[in-house]
Amino acid sequence: MAATVQDSGHADTGARRAGIALAVIVACQLMVVLDSTVVNIAISQIHASLHFSTAGLSWVIDAYSLTFGGLLLLGGRAGDMFGRRRMLIVGLVVFTAASLAGGLAVSSAMLVIARAAQGVGAAMAAPSTLSLIAANFEEGKARNKALAIFSAVSAGAGSLGLILGGALTEVSWRWVLFINVPIGLAIILLAPRYIAELPRKEGQLDLPGALLSTAGLTALIYGFIRIGQGGASTALLIGLFVAAAVLLALFIVVEARSSSPLMPLHLILDRARGLTYLVMFGISAAVFGMFFFISQYAQNGLHYSALVTGLAFLPLTVTVFALSRVMPKVLGKTGPRPPLLCGTAAIVVSLVWEARTPMGEGYLAGLFGPLLLFGIGVGLSYLPMSSTILSGVDRNDQGSASGIYQAMQQIGGSVGLAVLVSIRVGHSQATALETAAVFAAVAFVLTSAATAGRRDRAEQH
Numbered sequence: 441m442a443a444t445v446q447d448s449g450h451a452d453t454g455a456r457r458a459g460i461a462l463a464v465i466v467a468c469q470l471m472v473v474l475d476s477t478v479v480n481i482a483i484s485q486i487h488a489s490l491h492f493s494t495a496g497l498s499w500v501i502d503a504y505s506l507t508f509g510g511l512l513l514l515g516g517r518a519g520d521m522f523g524r525r526r527m528l529i530v531g532l533v534v535f536t537a538a539s540l541a542g543g544l545a546v547s548s549a550m551l552v553i554a555r556a557a558q559g560v561g562a563a564m565a566a567p568s569t570l571s572l573i574a575a576n577f578e579e580g581k582a583r584n585k586a587l588a589i590f591s592a593v594s595a596g597a598g599s600l601g602l603i604l605g606g607a608l609t610e611v612s613w614r615w616v617l618f619i620n621v622p623i624g625l626a627i628i629l630l631a632p633r634y635i636a637e638l639p640r641k642e643g644q645l646d647l648p649g650a651l652l653s654t655a656g657l658t659a660l661i662y663g664f665i666r667i668g669q670g671g672a673s674t675a676l677l678i679g680l681f682v683a684a685a686v687l688l689a690l691f692i693v694v695e696a697r698s699s700s701p702l703m704p705l706h707l708i709l710d711r712a713r714g715l716t717y718l719v720m721f722g723i724s725a726a727v728f729g730m731f732f733f734i735s736q737y738a739q740n741g742l743h744y745s746a747l748v749t750g751l752a753f754l755p756l757t758v759t760v761f762a763l764s765r766v767m768p769k770v771l772g773k774t775g776p777r778p779p780l781l782c783g784t785a786a787i788v789v790s791l792v793w794e795a796r797t798p799m800g801e802g803y804l805a806g807l808f809g810p811l812l813l814f815g816i817g818v819g820l821s822y823l824p825m826s827s828t829i830l831s832g833v834d835r836n837d838q839g840s841a842s843g844i845y846q847a848m849q850q851i852g853g854s855v856g857l858a859v860l861v862s863i864r865v866g867h868s869q870a871t872a873l874e875t876a877a878v879f880a881a882v883a884f885v886l887t888s889a890a891t892a893g894r895r896d897r898a899e900q901h
Contacts, residue, residue, distance in 0.1 A: 477601035507559030516567035516843015531565025536624030567843035591822035592764030606750025649702035656687030664858035722883030725856020759815030776824035783820030
């Protein structure tokens with residue numbers, strides 16, 4: 441009897457530690473993804489407070505996207521080599537300090553520099569989140585449940601950022617940055633105690649690959665940012681995209697020859713995993729575009745306040761988190777293909793629905809239905825993608841696999857938004873939303889190829 445009580449106590453302690461570890465990892469992911477959108481609703485107040493120029497205002501968002509997306513691959517491999525938990529903590533120290541500096545900003549330059557530093561910290565911390573779940577939860581039911589919560593946060597953080605940003609902006613725009621400070625400090629204190637670290641990968645950091653990937657991704661993202669901003673010369677854009685193509689091509693050559701590559705090519709050459717990365721790219725392009733245009737429509741077309749605009753996304757957010765409770769069981773029965781196909785199809789239909797809805801319709805007639813369906817699509821999509829990407833990955837490569845996943849999410853969103861904004865300049869919002877639907881439709885087609893005939897190994901346990 442005593443042994444049974446003792447075993448029960450150990451089980452309770454283990455479950456508690458696992459729960460806290462997951463909460464810490466998810467909180468980190470929530471912060472770094474949320475900061476891609478939380479500032480959007482505060483832009484008007486920031487413009488008035490710090491006297492930004494119209495052209496310079498976009499850098500409040502773009503500075504974060506540029507450094508975050510450009511450094512993600514480096515951050516992923518650094519986690520494999522120096523310790524994923526260590527990189528998460530160091531990244532959060534940088535991110536938290538930058539958030540405090542941004543909230544205290546007294547000039548536009550100070551805020552933009554702080555946002556860029558936030559992106560650096562996020563790129564160091566974010567790749568470790570998904571890989572730490574793989575390290576702390578065994579493949580099978582335990583990992584699927586953890587991934588479901590992680591995926592719900594990844595999928596819902598964008599809309600949650602709009603809700604939180606709206607609420608905090610009612611007090612002051614500075615609180616959309618200050619809110620990161622107590623959360624970041626809590627993660628920094630709890631991570632060493634509750635998150636298990638794995639042995640580091642031996643070898644040297646691939647510095648040539650790091651320089652080429654960072655420069656190539658930065659040129660690519662900056663090129664699309666300049667398209668979105670407008671006013672860039674054709675020569676500049678061509679130069680940026682040519683430079684990006686050359687640098688990334690050289691990066692692939694270097695990785696193929698490196699004994700300790702920054703991005704092990706076998707991760708992307710695996711058919712299911714490689715195509716799933718592209719699916720994440722397409723879905724992220726659609727998601728970022730939807731958040732941007734719907735929030736603009738709610739504030740400018742329906743004349744909602746910042747808070748009400750954020751609350752308008754509740755159908756999407758609630759649906760995503762509700763689906764996270766049932767998705768592990770669904771995935772265990774069906775594998776990744778059916779829910780991912782249904783999810784990408786739902787995203788396509790919701791975007792076309794919103795594009796075809798006449799401007800000026802009220803909330804119930806014009807937004808509620810598409811947002812609800814979009815939430816269903818996103819809720820069905822993220823866990824199958826995370827599960828497929830992590831399935832069968834060697835422990836030494838989990839940081840890189842996670843870094844590529846995060847990079848596809850961030851770069852897909854940045855590139856997609858830039859393309860859609862440039863389309864919106866010359867056409868209607870409906871055309872931009874239909875283009876977002878095309879991104880999602882491509883993801884649907886890639887899903888068929890990525891998951892055909894394959895059942896994720898994690899679901900077979």
